[in-house]
Amino acid sequence: MPRHSLRSLEGYLQIDHRAAPSGTLLAPAGSNFETSTITCSHCHSVQIFNPFRTRPREYCRSCDKYICDPCAGRLPIEGCVPFAKRLDEMERQIRAAEAGALGSVLVDPAGVPLVASTTDTMHADKA
Ligand SMILES: [Zn+2]
Ligand SMILES: [Zn+2]
Numbered sequence: 001m002p003r004h005s006l007r008s009l010e011g012y013l014q015i016d017h018r019a020a021p022s023g024t025l026l027a028p029a030g031s032n033f034e035t036s037t038i039t040c041s042h043c044h045s046v047q048i049f050n051p052f053r054t055r056p057r058e059y060c061r062s063c064d065k066y067i068c069d070p071c072a073g074r075l076p077i078e079g080c081v082p083f084a085k086r087l088d089e090m091e092r093q094i095r096a097a098e099a100g101a102l103g104s105v106l107v108d109p110a111g112v113p114l115v116a117s118t119t120d121t122m123h124a125d126k127a
Helices: 069-078 083-098
Strands: 011-016 032-039 046-048 113-115
Antiparallel strands (some): 011 032
């Protein structure tokens, strides 16, 4: 069982086009679109609740949060890697690369290279 209400993890999105001359697919002119959103615990992408979705929402038991479909697909391979842990790992690798201990290739926790070279694309703040 979740340690908290899953609804407490939801965000809210409103696109108010009631007075707009034109609109969008989600919110045509004259409409007021309101929906719940969730933030994926593993990649921090924001997902809009699709009211027509029939499959269950993906959920990670380890961090007790919603996750997006792509992250749910990686879950059996990578396990639970919360976004904060991902950032910590990237920061650790940047520090190590700066110290010359790791060479020039950054990899994510699954071992996938993030960028080809740290020399021209990564500019971490100097302390
Ligand atoms: Zn995700
Ligand atoms: Zn997780």
